[in-house]
Amino acid sequence: MDKLKKLEILSDAAKYDVSCSSSGSNRKNKKDGLGNTSTAGICHSWSDDGRCISLLKILLTNYCVYDCVYCVNRSSNDLPRAIFTPEEVVDLTINFYKRNYIEGLFLSSAVFKSPDYTMELILKVVKTLREKENFNGYIHTKTIPGADDLLVEEVGRYVDRMSVNIELPSENGLKLLAPKKTKKDILKPMGFIHNNILQTKEDKKIFKATPNFVPAGQTTQMIVGATEDNDLNILNLSESLYKTLNLKRVYYSAFIPVSTNPKLPVINSPPLVRENRIYQADWLLRFYNFEAKELLDERNPNFDLELDPKCNWALRNIHLFPVEINKADYKTLLRVPGIGVRSAKRIISARNFTTLDFFDLKKLGIVLKRAQHFITCKGKYFGFNDINPEIIRSQIITPYKNGKDTRQISMFDNVSFEDKWMEIGGEI
Amino acid sequence: MISYIYDGSFDGLLTSIYEAFYAKEKPTDIIREEDFRENFLVEKGYIKTDSEKARKVYSAIENKISPESLRRVFYAYLSELPDSGMIILRYLQVGFKIGSDVDLNLANEDVLNMDKISRLVGKERHRITGILRFKKIKEEILYARVEPDHNIIALVAPHFKERLKGENFIIHDTKREIGVFYNKKEWIVKDIERLDPFLVKDSEEIYEDLWRTYFKAISIQTKTNPKLQKRNMPMRYWKYLTEKNI
Structure with missing residues (x-):
């Protein structure tokens, strides 16, 4: 099979993996080396679905010994299969990198022959790239659940980021859809990577020359909407992953039906709005000091699809508003719907020089559509006469409903342009 | 009404700033020679680039305001936008008053304009490193x-x-x-x-074909979203983009 055909099959098979980030590492180039990494990450292109392309994201092979129901590569699925040699992956990476197509490589794989065998192939790729080719660009690899710890550790010395996909947010979900994967199989390597990262950090304090171990940290991914799990379950899981295993990011992917197995739910289109709401909530956990239990509870275990999680929280806690823009501290400002991290910082910095009024906020580029209902400037309130959650709610959601918002993307009927942008910019 | 016209070099711009600070009649425009359009109402003030004056302004910005401020001025200059000269001048007038904290004063219109224009250039710099x-x-x-x-x-x-x-x-x-x-x-x-x-x-070459193949295969068809794609990667940049220029 020629390289072109292989690449087509094995990138097609990798596309459902959401992560494509190249951030978090500041690997320097070496003498006579090729490449380095940029801490903020760099997007090199955007595919037709609008997602950023930063890395060459491919599977080493899509031949799989497992038969997970939700997965497109399951062994019982009738589709073209291919396998790259490690040399081919190295060649593609180097030549794509030199032409500035990519920041580096994101290598994953189906389980070929055995977890250890597959992990050894991955090791061969990253070792060749780093040692033989002196390549210092970004490398992200998957660990194969069930692979030997020693292999995972060795790969970790060469790469910038590693990830183990949780896939389904509960043990029941796994039992139903991925019977060969257990919670233990997944959490064990995550814990192992976490401990190694901590250990390396400690060692570095004593010996500066301690080799790196996964300097950009680990991430994971789970599928939303393939099982009965509600948003509260998912968010609680993410929160504990951030807290206990110190994950850099949890990615979510709306379930796209790739088979008609009776164990899977029947849906017409992927739950993209729900996915978006969970991303927004995830952002609130990581950058806005929110806790999962503030956003959802047993009585309301799922997000309102018409309203972003922060607005929703604010309307349920309307007694905390309005806040005075010229007095509120940073943490309070961050909790105002429509004011993101950047806006809050700009407000804090500008008000050292002058008392801000409503027009100053506009000049600072702060989007007031939502914020106006929750703030005062110099004591003056700019929303309606009365702070009434019902009225505010109808004000905030109507523009999306009556179709006047021309920037709207038809696929995301309830999602505004700003909502979609948040995923990237994080201004909520 | 007097328009300063400079040769388009950074030194030329800094010389214009120098002259503007010491002139009785302040300029209403500072513009590159190639951007200048004749106007009956406007008096022309040709600025002769003077590297000594430019050096003075350069180090005054760096020392009396901040190195960050100098970076912003340079980025604004590289923007090549017709109003960049006056934005720089007004910004520096505020800057020499406030000193190193000037960039925090975002409620000031001149500081804000500088923030916007230098950010624009920084953003494109970052974008080009990718595409x-x-x-x-x-x-x-x-x-x-x-x-x-x-x-x-x-x-x-x-x-x-x-x-x-x-x-x-x-x-x-x-x-x-x-x-x-x-x-x-x-x-x-x-x-x-x-x-x-x-x-x-x-x-x-073969790698261009491989890259186009990859670009096509990595997109999820059920999520196709050309608007989002164009917002992230405006079409004016597609001309030399291997994957979009077939």
Whole structure:
């Protein structure tokens, strides 16, 4: 099979993996080396679905010994299969990198022959790239659940980021859809990577020359909407992953039906709005000091699809508003719907020089559509006469409903342009 | 009404700033010679570039305001936007009053305008580090064409030098007819009126096909979203984009 055909099959098979980030590492180039990494990450292109392309994201092979129901590569699925040699992956990476197509490589794989065998192939790729080719660009690899710890550790010395996909947010979900994967199989390597990262950090304090171990940290991914799990379950899981295993990011992917197995739910289109709401909530956990239990509870275990999680929280806690823009501290400002991290910082910095009024906020580029209902400037309130959650709610959601918002993307009927942008910019 | 007209160099701009600070009648415009349009109402004040005056302004900004402020001024200059000269002048007037904290004073319109314009250039610099595409031409040279809104090729040169230190490369700004040339040791910016057609012959190549194949295969068809794609990667940059220019 020629390289072109292989690449087509094995990138097609990798596309459902959401992560494509190249951030978090500041690997320097070496003498006579090729490449380095940029801490903020760099997007090199955007595919037709609008997602950023930063890395060459491919599977080493899509031949799989497992038969997970939700997965497109399951062994019982009738589709073209291919396998790259490690040399081919190295060649593609180097030549794509030199032409500035990519920041580096994101290598994953189906389980070929055995977890250890597959992990050894991955090791061969990253070792060749780093040692033989002196390549210092970004490398992200998957660990194969069930692979030997020693292999995972060795790969970790060469790469910038590693990830183990949780896939389904509960043990029941796994039992139903991925019977060969257990919670233990997944959490064990995550814990192992976490401990190694901590250990390396400690060692570095004593010996500066301690080799790196996964300097950009680990991430994971789970599928939303393939099982009965509600948003509260998912968010609680993410929160504990951030807290206990110190994950850099949890990615979510709306379930796209790739088979008609009776164990899977029947849906017409992927739950993209729900996915978006969970991303927004995830952002609130990581950058806005929110806790999962503030956003959802047993009585309301799922997000309102018409309203972003922060607005929703604010309307349920309307007694905390309005806040005075010229007095509120940073943490309070961050909790105002429509004011993101950047806006809050700009407000804090500008008000050292002058008392801000409503027009100053506009000049600072702060989007007031939502914020106006929750703030005062110099004591003056700019929303309606009365702070009434019902009225505010109808004000905030109507523009999306009556179709006047021309920037709207038809696929995301309830999602505004700003909502979609948040995923990237994080201004909520 | 007097318009300062300078030669387009950074030194020329700084000289204009120097003159403006000491002039009785302040300029209403500071503009590059090539952007100037004759206007009956406007008096023309040609500024002769003076490297000594420029140096004074340069170090005054760096020392009395901040190195960050100097960076912003330089970025605003590279924006090549017609109103950049006056934005810089007004910003510096505030800057010399406030000092190193000037950039925090975002409620001030002049500071805000500077913030916007320098951010615009910084944003494009970052964007070009991603969407610039090299192709291998004769003599194993990596050659890229770009047409950025702002004059940023010298800003991206150090980035590529660090990454591709073992390669020879050329980054050709076809709009401004200038190019960054790197020879595995150092880079310079030179005028390019016409590149040897023998060199730019479109010989590439298997990797371009592979990249286009990858680009197509990595998209999820059920999520196709051209609007989002264009917002992230505006169409004006597609001209030299291997995957979009077939």
